[in-house]
Amino acid sequence: MDQEDRIALFLDYENLALGARDHHGGRAFDFRPIADALAERGRVVVRRAYADWSYFDEDRRMLTRSHVELIEIPQRMGASRKNAADIKMAVDAVELAFERGYISTFVICTGDSDFTPLVHKLRELNKRVIGVGVEKSTSALLPPACDEFLYYDRLEGVDVLPVRARRARPARAAEPQQVEAVEQEQAEADRPPAAEEPVRDADALAVLVAQTVAGLQGSSDGEVTASRLKRTLLRKDPTFSESDYGFRTFGELLRHLAGHNVVELAEGPAKGDPEVSLPEHGDQELAFALLRGVVAELAGSGGPVALSGLKNQLRRARPEFSEKKLGYRSFLQFCKAAATANEVALAWSAEADDYLLTPRQG
Numbered sequence: 001m002d003q004e005d006r007i008a009l010f011l012d013y014e015n016l017a018l019g020a021r022d023h024h025g026g027r028a029f030d031f032r033p034i035a036d037a038l039a040e041r042g043r044v045v046v047r048r049a050y051a052d053w054s055y056f057d058e059d060r061r062m063l064t065r066s067h068v069e070l071i072e073i074p075q076r077m078g079a080s081r082k083n084a085a086d087i088k089m090a091v092d093a094v095e096l097a098f099e100r101g102y103i104s105t106f107v108i109c110t111g112d113s114d115f116t117p118l119v120h121k122l123r124e125l126n127k128r129v130i131g132v133g134v135e136k137s138t139s140a141l142l143p144p145a146c147d148e149f150l151y152y153d154r155l156e157g158v159d160v161l162p163v164r165a166r167r168a169r170p171a172r173a174a175e176p177q178q179v180e181a182v183e184q185e186q187a188e189a190d191r192p193p194a195a196e197e198p199v200r201d202a203d204a205l206a207v208l209v210a211q212t213v214a215g216l217q218g219s220s221d222g223e224v225t226a227s228r229l230k231r232t233l234l235r236k237d238p239t240f241s242e243s244d245y246g247f248r249t250f251g252e253l254l255r256h257l258a259g260h261n262v263v264e265l266a267e268g269p270a271k272g273d274p275e276v277s278l279p280e281h282g283d284q285e286l287a288f289a290l291l292r293g294v295v296a297e298l299a300g301s302g303g304p305v306a307l308s309g310l311k312n313q314l315r316r317a318r319p320e321f322s323e324k325k326l327g328y329r330s331f332l333q334f335c336k337a338a339a340t341a342n343e344v345a346l347a348w349s350a351e352a353d354d355y356l357l358t359p360r361q362g
Contacts, residue, residue, distance in 0.1 A: 005042030005128070006103045008096055009034075010089050011068070012110035013051035017059060019111055019137035020152060029059065031066050033155040034109065034132055041130070042105060046096065050085040090118045097125045104128060108146075111138030119145040131238070149238040205245050205253075206262045207324040212236065213263060213278055214327030223275045225268045226254055262325060278327045287326060288343045290318055291335065295344050296359040304349075304356035307335060 020029040038044050047068040053060050060070060071092075073085040093106060106122050108115055111133030119129050119142070131146040135153045143149035152158060212232055216224045230250050233240045247253040254276060258265045261283050268275040278284075294313050298305045311331045314321045323334035335357065339346035345358045 005105045006100075007038055007042045007044045007105045007107055008046035008093070008100070008103045009038065009044055009048065009068075009107045010093050010109065011047075011049040012085065012089060012108075012112060012115070013049045013056065013059070013063075014085065015110045015112050015137070016132075016134065016152070017051075017056060019134035023134055023136045024153075024158075027159075030158065031063055031068065033157040034150075034152070035066055036157060037132075037150060037155050038107060038130075045103065046100075048089075048092065050089045052085075086112070086114055090115065093118060094121060094125075097122055097127055105130060107132060109133070111142065113139035113141040116141055116145045123147070143238050146238045148234050150241075151239065154241065154243065202245065203322070203325075206257060206260070207322065208233070208236075209254075209257055210262055210278060210325050210327040211329060213276055214329075217277065217327075223268070224277065225270075225273050226250060226276055227273050229254075229276050284326050287321065287323070287334070288338045288341060290314055290321065291338050292343045292359060293317075295357045299357075299359055304358050306352060307332065307355040307357065310335075310357065 017029040021027065035044070047066070048071055049063055049068050050071045050073055052073050053070055054074075063070060071088065073088060093108070096103060097106070105128040107130045108119060109132040116139075119131070122129050128147045129145075131142055131149040132152055133142065133149070135151040138151070209229070212229060213224055216228065216232060242248075242250050242253040245253065247256065251272070251274075254263065254265060254274070257263045261279055264277050264279050265274045266277070291314060294310070294317055295305050298310075298313065311321075311323075323331050326334065328334040328337065332355065335344070335346055335355070338344050339357075342360055344360055347356055348354075349356045
């Protein structure tokens with residue numbers, strides 16, 4: 001238990017509930033998917049929701065059953081109910097951060113950018129901050145400020161209902177052709193909706209992971225474990241989730257990439273936390289050989305080959321070529337690595353105002 005994160009949960013309930021209802025076809029907000037997602041991340045020791053509960057009578061029972069403390073923010077004449085809830089929630093969160101040192105993670109459930117300063121302050125106090133918000137009602141400023149951001153719409157157990165167009169009804173007795181057209185329209189409306197959001201590009205995922213592993217290997221001498229890699233990916237993009245790419249777990253994602261020779265997995269220091277590295281052979285050797293062959297072909301007809309435009313020549317020979325999949329941040333970095341491996345010669349030319357490549361000698 002001592003290794004578990006202690007979590008404090010704060011819900012800006014009006015923002016969350018109204019956002020869910022507005023963008024989920026009027027469906028009521030359900031707290032259970034958030035509770036389940038947090039249970040996977042640690043032990044929730046504080047649960048508080050802020051609202052004028054006279055507007056959310058049905059929701060009170062649902063939250064009480066989930067052991068959420070309801071903080072009443074009554075509407076006052078001449079005052080903003082929403083601002084009062086925001087201020088109270090921010091003050092309570094900072095106070096708790098000072099008074100309860102054992103709480104390591106704060107979960108701020110809102111899509112309101114007004115809470116961005118609170119997120120920054122909690123992180124200054126060495127607290128991990130997870131945000132939760134409805135995707136279409138979340139400010140673009142909030143997710144990057146958090147250590148991790150969960151979109152409510154994507155949580156397991158949240159069913160997003162598509163908004164269907166109203167069905168047309170004939171006002172009077174219709175001709176047979178009209179009846180047939182209406183029936184066809186109704187049949188199309190009854191078909192199951194297609195997935196609203198396609199699985200994200202697998203190539204983009206390979207590039208992201210390879211670049212991150214390369215950066216971690218270059219910035220420290222320590223081994224790159226799966227858990228360290230996941231934390232780094234979340235720092236780059238707090239909304240990152242392997243489920244967006246069709247994988248159930250991060251380990252499954254890594255095994256998929258290892259099967260496609262993007263990374264290599266080895267036994268790590270802890271069970272279930274493998275070491276991740278870039279392949280030292282295979283695709284990199286093929287890419288170096290491709291570069292050497294293209295440079296030799298072009299140099300034979302016109303002398304040294306300029307770096308500018310060379311990448312397009314490689315892609316003509318091998319359309320799937322991408323230096324980023326090999327962990328290089330730029331094509332120049334890839335060419336420098338090939339030169340270090342004695343595959344080509346690379347030198348800067350002031351006259352050409354470009355790098356020039358020539359085939360290796362001997």
